[in-house]
Amino acid sequence: AQSVSQHNHHVILSEAASLELGCNYSYGGTVNLFWYVQYPGQHLQLLLKYFSGDPLVKGIKGFEAEFIKSKFSFNLRKPSVQWSDTAEYFCAVNPYNNDMRFGAGTRLTVKP
């Protein structure tokens, strides 16, 4: 079945550590890719998106993600996390002419 897979359910890091959250998808053809973040008690917000062009995309708050077509992956990265990055992160895929599909989410806890 077509799906979006996030490899880590819960990640715990100390401040200043580097972050990489994995995301793989199984849809073929053209896809649009997104990372959303949900801070505690808040609504989902868009972190970054990829439609075409440079496979390394930069988003808000120092996040970036790299689209690797051959690996069907769109991993999220941040060189140095802060306590305020504690949140749930969702990878999402919008297959061409189809509806947005979300991964299961990764909960990030950053310890001060």
Added chain:
Amino acid sequence: SAVISQKPSRDICQRGTSLTIQCQVDSQVTMMFWYRQQPGQSLTLIATANQGSEATYESGFVIDKFPISRPNLTFSTLTVSNMSPEDSSIYLCSVEGDTGELFFGEGSRLTVL
């Protein structure tokens, strides 16, 4: 961007009752989407609501259980009918932006006893 308001933000309901969730957008949009986020799980699309036509439901969701109204381009409602504890979830309204991203409301957290 779009600002989306949902009511109620949370509710506790009895088994067998129904609850209607309202979604108001600050701009006119063609499509509105209703998602469910069950505890510890990801977002699952329930249905897509277009103004002036019947909502389109995803596999596993039916109109009798989740009737949707879309009376105009800024408003939609989702009703959760004949609720059971399995319906306890966060229900999210969303709209699509100009470049394909989704904007979400803050969600309606429903607990069914």
